[in-house]
Amino acid sequence: MPKKLSEIIEKIKSEFDCEVIGDITNSIVFGVTSDSRKIDIGKIFVAIKGVHSDGHNFIEQAIDNGAICIFANKNHSERNFSVPLILVDDTREVLVSLLKIFLGEPPEKLYAITGTNGKTTTTHILWHIFKSAGEKAGSIGTLGYMFEDGIARKLAITTPGAESLWNLLAEMRNRGITSVAMEASSHGIDQKRVWGLKFRSAIFTNLTEDHLDYHGDMKNYLMAKAKLFEQLEDNSVAVINIDDPASKTIIEANRGELLTYAMENKDADVLAKPISMDFSGSKFRLKSPWGEFDVDIKIPGRFNIYNAAGAAAAALATGYEIEDIIMGIKSVKSVKGRFQTIDLGQNFQVIVDYAHTPDALRNVISTARELTEGKVIVVFGAGGDRDRQKRPIMGKIATELADFVVITSDNPRTEDPEEIIDMIVSGVDRKNFVRIVDRKQAIYEAIFSAKSGDTVVIAGKGHEDYQIFAERTIHFDDAEIAREAIENILQESA
Template structure:
């Protein structure tokens, strides 16, 4: 595709070269990923400024570049185009480069602080069981009908726009009918989901998180609201969250509401019963009542199921058939993922990495445990430090024993992270152990657990690696739990 064709209708200024140049090797923000014939997009990042790598990109074969600034040295020869916002432009150009694949697919995006992966998993299960060929892009892995997508990305939740559009093209060419996308706040802020032509946007909840990126809760809220400001045709809204008011104002005639707390909504859950076997509840919709069973305990699971049900209804499916699929829902990896230890204790592996998520999962466990609640957790590095002490306090308040440990310290000193968490934990009377090595911490918790106890291993879910400064180490929490338990003579 010629660059000038991709740029049609987008305000831009030609700084150098011929805009009729052919883009034949894709679009990328990473100069290391440039191949001959590529378009390089120079963006200002939190750590690096892409404008500094123009010369490298050209040496690797880029035939054109998008820039935001003019105060950079332009290598002679290749085409350089200035735009007001390279992220928005890159999303538009990538969509056009790949033939606007979002127009060929039924697209659902899920956003919110907590619940994105669970709702996406539920929708994948429902739509797939009801005959739709569905792809999923998100934290739990990107796949099509259970097979990994053959498009690489270094984004944990939502890929950069060029990779996302490549994935959608792969899905469309492979015969997919629909896709479910987890839309993170940073993805929305950085325009990664622009020009994906979404049919449904799902909002789960908003609680303080990612404030290291957004600085204020208001900025975080505004980032989430971008999904519902012209980027989807219909909305599924959790009426129990105050942000629902903002979404309904943006999409007053195209929103479906849900409530698990008795509010009058289009889909309303009542008679909620939580047990170790899962969650039972009644869904009221259009004057009819439907019995639901979900093999995941917790009110948060009910909220997620309501959101998934609403999106599936908007996708053309009936409530009774949706309920039948959810009743047989497979285990969601890393989300209230349970394992029976040799001691008779139950181990729960959960992603809970925010104040709200940790409190919800511990509250659920507290209501189910017949013995003690033992919590293994810590906080990640290079992430919102303001939540560390509050999470320590919650763990202490809702547990009988806490084993404080490292999660993924990244570039921070892991001991300083633990110091901050411990400051909150120490305000409670709950006994705790501080063991920086996560494997040793899990082993300690398992060694102390007895029949009837519940051990929560929180903060990482199905993340396959621990991340330290400059390196990643394979570490899957549930696999480590199983390995340690087998070494002690147990069986799954």
């Protein structure tokens, strides 16, 4: 709905310290954007300094396209423009306030999940709990976004930019969705994409090495995660995994109520204890201030008990019934690319998982080892133009925990795939591996080498359906290739 510029500026001045240059009129404003290419007549342009480009360099272009007013950071030197200029300390925060003016409030119940591993599955589980409680539910994350229909629609990144995120939340609200579970990535938190959102609960899953190409070191990475809990309000609940050493820092940053969960630490408010585990899933007992009850989860792995416990804890703390929580978790059949089993009737197991960090790879292989009678065979690589420090660490983990490893490519981007593999191999002390650059050939090698009772783990890409090279991106889906290889084996043995 169109707004008067003068009223918008007064509202922003009531929230932020502003320096206004130029005359503010009662002109009608039709919207706001931080993308100069999306500006047309009657819109406000918010200049944001990003990682790769600076919106302040596109102010003139925005004005030429019809911008009615400009918001810029106070340290911007150029101040002579043909439209009003509003200088503020942080244009990212102002953008959120402007989006709220035009788009209105998001759905009432927002839940954020952050951590290195487990965000996607925990988000998916929460969505199912909301549905079991009879609510219209939405989710946002690595697998895309879902409305109440449960159909995943693609997103470019895990946590969308503020503009895309607020528009998506507005669409969900307009569809009658009341509860939304969303992943909050460290990039998203650090770049204030989730700033200004009022979360009913925020979950911290764990912290292990990842994204150091962006954050620089683990301290900065942890502090980025902690910022999410600094924005919680008194009536919000922080749900924190205290089995993870980083939980202390998260708890210190938290400004909401606190609820802890764990599998090992008996001081946790919510404690999960495994009863049984196999490839069909797990059963565990959950002890909580709201009572004790047994939970069945149909996705395997100890780490998925953690994910379910975190989701259950957040739901319990915000008023959901135990029966809805039990049924919601039980209704999760699988999560694409998260310990996803590929079963065509073969006499060995094939698992596709997104594990692309040292800890995630360790967890997936360890779980496969725990559930496997025969050998564990692993296919993995490491992404190009990303954190190089983890490559030798992952090589060491894979070769020490698996019986046989096929080291291959995983989105090499602008790097030479052979050089990436060299870095992985530099951490390896054993001889139980082969190098196969072609990922399809690597998957075939692993699956064709499997015997009855073995498990093949294809790690690193999970839900992704592409492979990124320097000059092109091609369609590539680990699960599709695995099925194709299994079908070939079954046809040969028929």
